[in-house]
Amino acid sequence: MSLSKNIVWIATVVLCLSLMINFSLPTEAEDTATLTVNYSGCWDGAYGSEGSVTSIDGCGTKTYSATGVVFAINAQKDDDSTDELCVSISVAGKQESECTTAAYGVASVGLDIFEEEGSDWVLMIQVCCGAIVLIVILFFWWRKRQQKKLIAAAVAQGVSQAMASQPQAPPPPAAPAAPAEKE
8 A cells, every 4th residue: 555545544534533522522502591599588699600700699589690601609598597598500401409407508509511420521432432443444445445456457467468478379371262264
């Protein structure tokens, strides 16, 4: 196999692997989350997404929104009651919440919308392995096809050489000329 064909194969393998890895990794598109504090009394706290935090306070249930990929909210009771204070985040079909009943208790929760329990890496490895297997199969199919072409070319060359090396048979003898009739 020539050097240029090797370079083409290497470039194809690198391109396929990079595309497979790129498509298997999640994209980090921002989304809007709903952040909620739920308490019958008054409270203080903060919420936000990466790089942006906003202080909040209020009484009763309040709802806020933030845009990003990582979100957090916390709240602390302003009293010593045993009533339940809960904070929650809901975004992209995911929901996390945390509650407390402690006097002057704090509840805090965070959520990363792209956090998966390792499945992204497992998927990426599976896709890469599948791509490698596919490339190896295609490579061996191509090599087998090239070998068949070389064999066919060698056979054709051998046949033409064999035919060329055969001694030429003498031409058949010419038929004797018929005597001309006299008038």
